[in-house]
Amino acid sequence: MLDAADASAPQEARTRINTMQDFRVRKAIQLMKANVCERISFDDVARSVGLSRPHFFALFKEQTNLTPNVYWNTLRMEEAVRQLQWSQEPLISVACNLGFTTQGNFSRFFRDHVGVPPTLYREAARANA
DSSP states (O other): OOSOOOTTSOHHHHHHHHHSOOHHHHHHHHHHHHTTTSOOOHHHHHHHTTOOHHHHHHHHHHHHSSOHHHHHHHHHHHHHHHHHHHOOOOHHHHHHHTTOSSHHHHHHHHHHHHSSOHHHHHHHHHHTO
16 A cells, blocks of 8 residues: 555556655654564654654654554554464464553454454454465
């Protein structure tokens, strides 16, 4: 989605995608992706890209139409799904791998975003594999 535009896309869409992101937002996204299994501080991310927290949040939202929190949660969900589908790690390990302090917090987060608890998701994913 954030990579180079498809050549078949209309010119306006290609231009918007290619010019959409300020280098600081791209760097912040790279930092978030590289640290998806860590706990992060948006103050630290903002500082690492040379912005104040309010300016970082405003620029990120302007460039991506998402808040940094929503983007971060999406990355964490993608990684949670990957780990639940492909690893044999116990649920508490998956939770800790993603920076959650308790399995309950992770289960609530997952259920709120996917609609089912992570244990049921894992069972269904394995049954369909």
